[in-house]
Amino acid sequence: MPVTLDDKLVVAISSRALFNLEEENRLFEAGDPEAYMRLQFERLDQPAQPGIAYSLVQKLLRFNDDGVQRVEVVILSRNDPVSGMRIFRSSNAAGIKLQRGVFTQGRPPFGYLRPLRAHLFLSVNAQDVREALGAGFPAARVLVESVKASDAFPNEVRIAFDGDAVLFSDEAERVFQTEGLDAFQAHELLKAEQPLPEGPFKPLLMALHRLQMAGNPAMRIRTALVTARSAPAHERAIRTLMNWNIRVDEAMFLGGLPKGEFLREFEPDFFFDDQTGHVDAAARHVPAGHVASGISNG
Helix, strand or coil: CCCCCCEEEEEECHHHHHECCCCHHHHHHCCHEEEEEEEEHHHCCCCCCCCHHHHHHHHHHHHCCCCCCCCCEEEEECCHHHHHHHHHHHHCCCCCCCCEEECCCCCCHHHHHHHCCEEEEEECCCHHHHHHHHHHEEEEEEECCCCCCCCCCEEEEEEEEECCCCCCCCCCHHHHHHHHHHHHHHHHHHHHCCCCEEECCCHHHHHHHHHHHHHCCCEEEEEEEEEECCCCCHHHHHHHHCCCCCCCCEECCCCCCCCCCHHHHHHHEEEEECHHHHHHCCCCCCCEEEEECHHHHC
């Protein structure tokens, strides 16, 4: 039978999102890719240290531990193939089983998301993330300054999502930003029973739901909706998830309170939000990624 990824959760991730390569990257950013490549080659047998998305990848791959391949992680990187050798060796040293990688030596790699049928793309490159979102793939720019994930829940993949412009479309957010809070609340109350259109990360939430249903009994997924919405605008968000036949484990309607401390209590392996202010604040507590979609990123 032909090899296919169709029945798997597929995560595409850049080298810098998975491993801490900031020292090496400074050479690349300084305009000396040859020196960067030489340094990577010199460090071929020196495993790179974990990066911000390391915990997420490590835990997702544990869904394969019973011998059923439910999750596929693919390196999708602007790195050169020589540097790619170090990434695979570092992964092997960490016990992270990677089979596939695409290394484009400086070219934008997001086009390869389509043949991979990726459910998520994590990269440190903001432009690659924007292009991926524009092509219809859930994608986030990983903040390398984020706090690394807690190791308190080794048997749970914990993921937190913002609502508007992430799980849902930015329809309601547009009303809020153009007409204010009162108009937003009235709009959402009027449309409480009308599901919100889907946002860029609905496909990932659906794929995580399928993985949980198919799952490995030794591992589970715990999700949280962490939103600035408050009552009565909470109802439309809940009804939308019910309409999609998806449950989140926790929902936080914070009414504009800072999200960081609430996320610190939830301890996600990753948090996704469309607003840079929320993402920057969250990164002081948890691994965080910016979703460059919706009116806030127009």
